[in-house]
Amino acid sequence: MLNGKTDNQFDRVASLTADYAETQAGYSEWATKYEEDMTNMGYNGPRQIVSLMHDVLGGVMTPSTVRVLDVPAGTGMVGSELQKLGYTNADGLDANADMLKVAESKHVYRRLIETKLGTGELPVEPNTYDAVLLVGAFTQNGTHLPCTCLDDLVQVTKPGGLIIVGTGSETLQSEVGLALVDKLQDLEERALLSIVNKTTRSGYFRDWEGTFFVCKVT
Numbered sequence: 001m002l003n004g005k006t007d008n009q010f011d012r013v014a015s016l017t018a019d020y021a022e023t024q025a026g027y028s029e030w031a032t033k034y035e036e037d038m039t040n041m042g043y044n045g046p047r048q049i050v051s052l053m054h055d056v057l058g059g060v061m062t063p064s065t066v067r068v069l070d071v072p073a074g075t076g077m078v079g080s081e082l083q084k085l086g087y088t089n090a091d092g093l094d095a096n097a098d099m100l101k102v103a104e105s106k107h108v109y110r111r112l113i114e115t116k117l118g119t120g121e122l123p124v125e126p127n128t129y130d131a132v133l134l135v136g137a138f139t140q141n142g143t144h145l146p147c148t149c150l151d152d153l154v155q156v157t158k159p160g161g162l163i164i165v166g167t168g169s170e171t172l173q174s175e176v177g178l179a180l181v182d183k184l185q186d187l188e189e190r191a192l193l194s195i196v197n198k199t200t201r202s203g204y205f206r207d208w209e210g211t212f213f214v215c216k217v218t
């Protein structure tokens with residue numbers, strides 16, 4: 001259970017080590033205050049990943065026609081940023097019903113998919129999305145998405161579509177970060193995608209830098 005030693009829910013969730021169920025309980029408890037807390041702590045990852053996608057697709061596709069999957073959608077911070085730029089054809093996927101309830105109330109997604117990633121099963125048709133966005137997905141404590149979920153996400157992305165992964169640059173030095181880089185390299189070696197850009201942004205979260213991998217699916 002949550003240790004209750006701090007009122008800061010981010011620190012509480014981040015301190016839960018390697019237990020998926022506890023982390024999910026933490027998100028359920030936090031759901032209605034998540035965005036306020038994350039915004040106050042200076043979380044800019046959602047805005048940054050949407051801006052990167054817009055840089056690539058904005059000039060070649062009409063935003064409202066771009067089919068986007070936001071993974072994990074949480075309360076819909078990415079969805080709100082998508083809507084601001086006219087990307088109104090987005091779906092959100094997350095394992096947590098309480099987080100998704102908040103996302104639903106914002107009306108920024110066409111479809112919400114409640115499912116746990118990393119089980120090898122994804123209730124989505126192959127070749128569906130022009131862009132799949134992952135931010136706040138891979139955490140140092142390893143209690144979130146397993147990197148193997150990228151195998152499934154490649155399948156639901158259209159050939160030529162984008163998968164963009166954003167994470168704290170420091171996270172890339174952790175076991176989870178190294179596994180993420182390995183997985184992207186593995187997918188590249190198997191010619192399932194190519195990493196077309198690796199770029200950093202300051203102020204990803206608090207004063208931490210973020211690293212974004214922009215990948216094109218083959």
Ligand SMILES: C[S@@+](CC[C@H](N)C(=O)[O-])C[C@H]1O[C@@H](n2cnc3c(N)ncnc32)[C@H](O)[C@@H]1O
Nearest residue numbers: 072074077094095096099116117135136144145
């Ligand atoms: C830090 S939040 C990020 C949400 C959103 N991307 C954002 O940036 O605000 C992490 C989310 O990952 C979800 N999550 C963790 N493990 C998951 C899994 N295996 N499958 C699907 N969602 C998962 C949690 O339920 C939570 O909503």
